[in-house]
Amino acid sequence: MVDAQELDESDNVELTEEQLENNSKGQLIKIAGQLRDRRNELNQLASDRASKRDELNAKTREKVDEAQEHREKRDELNEQVQEHKESRNELNAEANELFDKVEKMKSDMELDEGKDLEELEAEIEELEFKQQTEVLSTEDERELIEKIEAKREEYNERKDKLNQNEELDELVEKAEEVRSEASQHHQKVTELADKAQEHHNQMIEAYREADDIRDEADEMHELFVEAQEAADQHHEDFVRVQKRLRELDKEEEKERKSEREKEKEEVEQEAEEIYERFKDGETLETEDLMKLQKAGRL
Template identity: 50%
Template sequence: MLNELIEKRKKILAESEQHKERRNELNALASKFARERNALNTKTREFVDEAQKNKDLRDESNRSVQSLKEERNALNEQANVLFEEIEDFKKEHGNLKNRGIKELQKQIEHLEFRQQTEVISTDKERELIDKIKQMKSEVRDQESELEQNKDMRTKLNDAREFRKGASDIHAKVTELAELAQKYHDQMVENYRSADKSRESADEAHKSFVEAQESADAEHKFFLACQKELRDYDKVIGGLRKKTRKTKVTKEQKAVRKEAERIFTSFRGGEKLTTDDLLLLQRSKLV
């Protein structure tokens, strides 16, 4: 029975070691997933912080755009007032056949925009350029005629300055609007990267939880084996103690019997050897 219990204990011990080894492997795997998750969460926060920075820069640029637009519109309005006064002057002096400078400037700007943005044939582009030149010449002619009048010359110069200032500001508006769009696009890209990083972090966390739960299960199995080993140790220890006690009792009986034989011989007149004497002392017969 004792040998059978010892063999069973060996199996439980081997099983315990397997659970311990598997638990350690799973804990190491869980730690790996935890490190990956933490690194990804850090990366996510960095992307979100970067997105916020780009959002702030975008909003700042948009505020500047709005402020400059108001300034540009004010200058255009001042120029328009002067051009209206110039047009009224022309009408009063019989120049009704001529198109107004203000209207010509709008048409020139429209045609120049078409030339820069539309895909047209060489002949069409040449025709467009000629038309622009013709209109600009007409503007110069009208301006030359108006400049003969001192008051109109002053208003015309002021209107030009207002229009030039508005044009310069519009260039800044365009530049800032493009910059705001750049910041916006970068912000969107940052948020997309943050979403991807967050998804990866969630996957790593899921793997971490699964590995940790499996490691916990293996640890429970390990503890159960350890408890079973302690139970076996108690039973085996008891049996061994009992076996040793039985063996000692048998030995003591054998010694007692031999001592009684020697003692009987001694009483019969036989001499005792040193070993005989020691044996009698052990059996407490002398």
């Protein structure tokens, strides 16, 4: 989760309509300063949160790019797996056909009937061992020797047939080569499939991390909006106070102007009275002369 400085609303500056309309100019100047300072703090907080949000969004994009790279590698490996599977299956089919031909040739040569060479060789060795280790009667030993000779003859006949058939040997060798090549493709299928699975797992993990970071970025964006909206509200209130202060300045200027005009009228009226006295032949004092001069009568 996002570790961010909480917005302390108790530090916010509240401005009511009553304050705006009824507070003195000095009070409003103080409030304007508080609003400006809090607005600046909130703008800085919003900026910090926006930077963190942007960093998180950048990390999200990096993780998505990483996941995409694993996806592409996985797909590439899966294509190779499919190619090796097709080659393996084709070679296995070819090998099966060759081994079928081998069995048919053996059948035609009657090599598939009776015992194979290894089995015959084992039986001969067993009979010879019996002859060498057991005490037998003359008749039993003669029968045993005949059996050994018969087995050797059968062994030699089968061996001769196999040795004489070069085509069968070549066919068996070819079939085994094709089967071996198919096995190599099968091994590649296994290796590549394992690598593809690794990239798939890494892709899933990268997407999961991207989702987690995106959630943090979204949360940080909400915190940014919270701070920015509070900053905007303080700015709006600051502008309202400034507008009210200008209105008060205008009202004060208007009052001063009214007072000046009133004072001017009073001076002119008093000067008119002094001037009338002067016309009537009354002697004026210095103060009276100064008032006439101020009124522009001298």
